[in-house]
Structure formats: structure tokens, C-alpha cells
Amino acid sequence: MKNSKKTGFLFIALGIVLCVSAFLNICYGAINIPLSETFTILLGTAGSNTNAYIIWQYRLPKALTSVLVGSGLSLSGLLMQTLFRNPLAGPFVLGISSGASLGVAVLIMGSALLSSFFTFDIVTNLGLSIAASLGSFLVLWCVVLVASYVKDTMALLIIGLMFGSITGAVVGILSYFTDSEKLRQFIFWSFGSVGHLTWHQLLLLAVCVLTGVAISCYLIKSLNGYLLNENYAKSMGVHLIRSRYLIILTTGILAGSITAFAGPIAFVGLAVPHICRQLFSTMDHKVLIPAVILLGAIVLLVCDIAAQLPGAASVLPINAVTCILGAPVVIWLLLKDRKLFF
């Protein structure tokens, strides 16, 4: 009883923090827009033309992207950690991000070769998203294929990592032969970014992430089954092998679509599930799924605020911020509780 009270309190707290950080995220940027003006712009009434454009076409989509990316990655991290029964797993263990990197690397650095076939500029935002999705789904498809042969989930984990190594090597070779301008484009993509999604792209991303969330909710019973031994799960009416494909596919949809639009964003997917388990002291997915969704969104919103250096016109890469802010938090939680809740 006491535990459920604590859970309820934590959820309310997380909800409030989410709203506050989302609002701060919209208020805070390179250009100083007064709080009152931000309100009037958001309410649709007047406001200076440029400021209104910045808020509606950049900061608001950016905040929503942060929410979707943070919650989607955390959720897929949770799915992978449960599936592999391994606390080191994250959304990218199946080689999804390396597949996406390969797709983008081929597009950016191979476009010098392809440009004789294409007269138009193919290295666009949309082109990058398509290449990243193609790359990640190619790798994911290989993994699913392998999964039908290999019944051992640990072997699947290793195979995912091996796919990652291979694609990493190919990207390395491509980079070596590329001129600095192209290389820079690729490196910038690999830093990750939650900015610059149009409302259309945002809608597409939202559909993917919400689909992932819906399937995960449907899977709650099987996910909890993974925490038990296999025979016991069967006695509960959970078919582990069948749900395995569904979990892999859901992770693919979540991590794949997010990587396509925002680049490979590190750390969030691995760390947020751990923070939630430590906070809520539970393994029940009925609690963990909404918890990682809320906390993931908060983490990315806060990191995006921190990426905007105070007083300076420049912005830090989001990938660096997630790691620098996030890693100490996980270390602190583990030191405080002196054991990993897993």
C-alpha cells in the first residue's frame, strides 16, 4: 500500500517536472525572448514577427521532438534490457544505430560517386532520414533473420554487436577517403540533434513513437514474463518466443525512426530505465513503461536546455550533453543504493 502511494506521488512529480521543463525549453534559447512575449506568442496573439517564427517553427517542434525522442529511446532501452535480461543492453545493441550510420555515411560520402547519376542535391534532411531508416531496417532485418535460427538471446546480442562492428568499419573506410566538407556533414549528423524537424516530419515521428508505445503496452504481460523463468512464464500463458519478434520489431520502429530523424542519440536509452528502476524500486513493466516515457522526455528536454550555453550564441551537440549530465546521475544512484536494481 505504502509502495503504491510512493509510486503515485512519483508519477505526479514527474508529470509536473515534465511540464516545467517543456516550458523552460521553449522559453530558453540563443535569442532572449521575454517570458511574457513567449506566452502571448504561444497563445496565438501578437508578437514580433521573427520571435513568433522562432517559437512556432523551431522551439516548439524542437521541444516536442525532445519529448518523442527521449521517451521513445528510453522505452526501447527498457525493452532491450528486459529481452536480453542484461543491464548493459540499450536501444542500439541490435546494430540499429550502426545500420543508420552506414546508410547516412553511404549517402553523404558516397554521393560524390552518385552525383553523376543524380543531378539534384540528394543530401537533404529527407534524404538523410530515408538513408538512416533504410540502413537501420536492413540491419534489423538481418537480426530478425538470425533470430529465427538462433534461439539463444545472448548469441543474438553478440551478433547484433558484430553487425555494429562491421558497419563501423565500413563507415571508417568511407571516412578515410572523403574530403573534409563531407566528413564534417557526417560528423554533425552523428552528434545527433533534436532541432530542425518540420511539422510534417514531426507528425511522422509521432506516429512511429506512438505505435511503439501502443505495442509495448500490449506486451506488458509478456515483458513481465521475461523476468521469470521460461516454464513459469508458459504456465502464465505467455509465449516468449513469439513475443520476442514483436519486441525486436517494436525496438526497431522506435529506435530506427528516432535515429532517422534525430541521429544516433547516445546514453538516454541505456540510462533512463536504470534510473526508473532505482527510483520506483520495481521491475513491473506496468509501472516502468509510463515511468521511462516520462523520465526519458524530461532528460532530453533538460539536456537540450543545457546544450544552449548561457549567454553564448553557440550550441553544444546534444549527444555530448546527454552523456556528461547523465552518466554522473547513474553513478550516483548506484553508489547511493549500493546495488543495481535489476
Next chain:
Amino acid sequence: MRVLHYFVLFFLIVGCQQKIEKSAAITKNTNSIHHAKGFSIASTSSGITIIKISHPWPDAKTSFKYALIPKLKRDNITLDSKEYDAVIYTPLERLVVTSTTHLPAIELLGVLDKLKGFPTTDHISSKKARALVKNGTIKDLGNVASINTELTLAVKPEVLIAFGVNGQNKAYNTLQAANIPIVYNGDWAESTPLGKAEWIKFFAPFFQKEKKADSIFSVIENSYKITRKLAKTAVKIPTVLSGAMHKDIWYLPGGNSWAAAFLKDANAYYLWRERQNTGSLALSWEHVLKKGRNAEFWIAPAQFTSYTGLEAASDHYKQFTPFKNKKIYTFSKTVGATGSMLYYELASQRPDIVLKDLVHILHPNVLPNYKPFFFKPLDL
């Protein structure tokens, strides 16, 4: 024991005297460098030319000193080679350069045939140099960051003209050990248009073509100064935006940079001219939108060559007035046979052409019949 002391003392005195003699030998200081800040040239009465590179890369703590000795006087001149970073015998018959910006000077001096190797020859755009690549005179030496040691040794250069970012290059150590002198060129660290172009005078002594270099440079200098004066006659000073975004960050030239100097000399108001920065600025795009939205012209939007390309990269570009009024100009459309941008090769040597291009674009009434070479309007 005492005898030994006397010996040491004797050698010390003799050593000191020799040193004094050497420094006294530098009499003639050919002080003909007016714009470039990165190098100086002096010559001794005995015929040695001494090139000092004081600014091989931005914020450099080290400098380099090279001695150039005419091959004809090789047997008559003795010098302490330890005082110099390299000793080179001129005129050169075989050399290797490593940056496309080195090529125009060599071509203008008429010694392109002495060039025997270049890293990634695909980057070369000059027609004459491309012909030499095709007939095998100029050999490809691999990637510039890790030049292929074996191929470089095989072309037997008498000198390799390098450029450094920080002076760390392992491949150069191996070449130096094989007695190939490495000479650092710092043209790229120069921040004024005429300063960069004046580096032709750095190449001249290697081929004993000092007079030719002086006359070529003074033609370029005059043409530049005349255009600058003409630009001043324009009444209206247009505002200019530059660069483009990578993700959320807009990269544009600093207020004291080479690119900004051109805009100043073209009598334009570059919106970030107050930023005391010789390199590039990395600014949040929100800031650039606020300040640059209503600029009249947009010069050099990174790699973009068309309005559709800009639009596909980011919808935000459409908010800028030069986008709406189709006033964006780029040098990315002027490419050589292999697709490399000519601007990166030739512009530093020919600032007069760059300035004329800009004046023609920014002040249509000043040079109405001029046909721009580097800068062209973006494709629709």
C-alpha cells in the same frame, strides 16, 4: 689537465667568433613584403637567400628559417646548416606541393613543369596542371593528411612545400630523415586578400624568379586597389549575410577574416564585421535569423548551389530576404574538370578577380559590363 682547459677555451673563443661573422654577413634585407605577415625574405652578400616563416599556422609558437643557395655557388658557400630548418639549392628542378593554393603561384611563375607530385591530384582544377596530371608528370601521392612516403620518395623532390595545422605530421619526419627538405607555407593563415596573394614572393626564390614575382604581384595589387577605389564610389552600402547551417549551428566568417576583408573592400556592410575573429564563427541559427533576416545579399552559402537545395536542407532558409528576392551568390558553381571548386585553388592568388566579382554583384552600377568569374547566382 690544464692543456685540456686551454683547448676548451680556445674552441669556445673560435666558436664565438665564427658566429659573429655569420650574423654580420646578412647585409641586404630585401624588404619587399608589404601585405603578408607570415614570412620575410633576406639575402646575404654571399648570395644566400634566407626565408623566415614566422606564422606557419594560426597561433604558432614556432617559426622556421630556410636557407636557399644557388646551385652554381654550391661549392663556394659554407654555412652552419644547424642554424636553418632546411637548406635548399636553387633553382629547383623537382618539387612537391601539398595544397591547391600553392599551384597558381607556381603556374604564374611559369614553372609548373617542375611540379612532380601532389596529394590527391583529383583536387586540382587548373587546366595546365590537369594536363600534366594526365601525362603523368604530376604523380598522385595519396591523402594529404598522411602523404604516401614511398610514392613521395620515388618522385625524388628537391623540396616538399607543406602546410601545417600544428606541425605534427609523422610522414614528414620520415621524408626529412630521407634528406627531403620540408618547407612550411603559411599562406592559409594570412587574413588579408593581398597578404595571401603576396605569398607568390615566397615561391619565387626557389626558382630564382624574384623579379617576375614582384611584377606579377604588383599587377594584382594595382588591379585590386583600383577596384577597391571604384567600390568606394557607390552611394548605397548593402548589408550582407554569409555562410549556412549545419544542424542548429550557422557557420560564417569572422569579422577579421579573409572573406570579411573582401566584403569590406567591396564597400559592403557585413553584418558580423564587429566580431574580432579571423577564423569562422559558429552561431546559433536563431541569432543569425534575428540579425540577418533582412540582409540585402547573401554571399557564399557554404556548399549550396541552388535555392531548391537550400530549401530541402532546411525550411528556415526561406525566411531570409535574400532567399525571397533571389539575391544569393555562390562560388560553388565554378568548378574544374574533376568537380573541385576553383575558388579554393585560385582565389587566394587572384584577390583582384574576387573583389571585382563582389563589386559587380553588390554595386551593379559600378562594373556593369564585367562578367563574374567565381561568384554566380544560385540556380532557381
